[in-house]
Amino acid sequence: MLDTHAPNLTESIRILVHNSDEKHHRIPAAAAPTKRSRKRQPGSRQVREKRTFQAMFAFGLLLGALELFIVLHYL
DSSP states (O other): OHHHHOTTHHHHHHHHHHHHHHHTTOOOGGGSOSSOSSOOOTTHHHHHHHHHHHHHHHHHHHHHHHHHHHHHHTO
């Protein structure tokens, strides 16, 4: 359908993608390695989740202390 309105559109898109890949030094998907070359540390997700929990817990304690202070202040 696009070929009837703009016969060179598909070729133009192909050229633009090719130029963009060269500009950003990308490798084609077919030539991409099947295995990751850089491995992540095995415990990085657990560490991130632990830090998130600690931050949320500290924030909860801070809010709880503030609420307790406000309630006790008005008694």
